[in-house]
Amino acid sequence: MNSGALLVDAAVPLLVLAVAWLTPSLTSPTLPFGVRIPAVRADSPVIAEQRKRYRRLVGTAGGALVALNVGLSATTHLVWPGVVPALILAVCLAAFRQARVAIAAAKRDEDWYRGLRQGVVTDTSLRTDPERFPHLWSIPALLIVAGTVVTGIVLYPSVPDRFAVHFNASGIPDGFATKSVGSVFFPVFVQAGVTATILVLSWFSFRARPELDPARPADSARRHRRFSVRAVISLLLLAGCVDVSILAGAWPIWHADQNLSPVLVLLPLLTGLAIVVGVALRTGQGGSRLPAADDGAPEEENSGVVRRDDDQYWRGAGSLYVNRDDPSLFVQKRFGFGWTLNFGNPRAVLLLALILGLSLALPLIVR
Structure with a gap:
């Protein structure tokens, strides 16, 4: 397989892996892994721990899949376009769900919203x-x-x-x-x-x-x-x-x-x-x-x-x-x-x- 094909086989999975790994950094501090929390709980240990676990799993499993895909592309004709990015995405979703469940459980068990005033606000100038x-x-x-x-x-x-x-x-x-x-x-x-x-x-x-x-x-x-x-x-x-x-x-x-x-x-x-x-x-x-x-x-x-x-x-x-x-x-x-x-x-x-x-x-x- 030529170098251009190898680049394609590596670039697309790497892009999916990079976006998956960066996902926790893109969200608001009050929405870790899609769970709404009060701002005072943004530094909760369970959130930091789940973020580390998520990135460890995505980085390890995703990196192995990228390396396997490039290796197969370079040594054999056994290539399935789109399969490795889909597998990386599946790993990301599984790790994301695991972190979400853990944070939601801590939020529920510790009653993070107890005693707090909840509200909705709008700005008509928008x-x-x-x-x-x-x-x-x-x-x-x-x-x-x-x-x-x-x-x-x-x-x-x-x-x-x-x-x-x-x-x-x-x-x-x-x-x-x-x-x-x-x-x-x-x-x-x-x-x-x-x-x-x-x-x-x-x-x-x-x-x-x-x-x-x-x-x-x-x-x-x-x-x-x-x-x-x-x-x-x-x-x-x-x-x-x-x-x-x-x-x-x-x-x-x-x-x-x-x-x-x-x-x-x-x-x-x-x-x-x-x-x-x-x-x-x-x-x-x-x-x-x-x-x-x-x-x-x-x-x-x-x-x-x-x-x-x-x-x-x-x-x-x-x-x-x-x-x-x-x-x-x-x-x-x-x-x-x-x-x-x-x-x-x-x-x-x-x-x-x-x-x-x-x-x-x-x-x-x-x-």
Whole structure:
């Protein structure tokens, strides 16, 4: 197997492993492993111990899987694309669930919310005077899509009647299609679909219900504003990087090349993901890593009210939000970075079904 294929086989699992290992660092201190806790318990020994156990298990098992995958790729032809990243993800989820159960048990047994005033707070200025959506950051992705369309039109006459449309991990073609508008411009359709999906989801997410801290509502509102802008910008840049990867994959197809460079296709995508992870590490989920004010002003006085214990609305190890009484379409994730759907809202279920339906229908264009 060539060096490009080896890089692909190593890079994707390593990226999944790195994100899994960093996940506990992205969440708010009051949401360790997706469990809502009062701020005074953020330094509880059980949380520190579970964080160490999680990273030890993910690092050891995930590292072994990455090494095994690279070894098999280098010495044999026994390669299963996607299997090792899926196994790493399974290890991550199992370790995450174990930590979540342990922290939830300590919270319940020690009654961490006893004697505390729980509350919910809102800031109407986030609706009446919202941050402006960063439209300009969508221009790179849109220009790349437009450039790909023009390139496809120019090269269409020279595309052979039968050409490669799929390549294996080594960059060797293993799937072919007959020339047609649908088959030749399939990469453009994928670009347009990915870009439109990210733009629409970013727009809705930008207007998602904020998670404000009733202890310091003004400070958390300022953090929310900066978090929303930074998160959306990173997603729009990711869209542009994905579009470059798709263009890199389309280029040898349109030129009837017999080989595709996995590195050139993968590098822009990895760059985009690195941007998102970097922003997440600097910003934190909901802006938890940001100072209260850019000018270094002192923090707001603590009101003594803690965030309401809302664990009952989060299912599936804290990854699915289901609250029929909440009209929100999107809410902030409990762990990781960004937003997720409120599956108690019929509109959210319809939106997800629409996106999945379009994704399944898109490959039919190439036929």
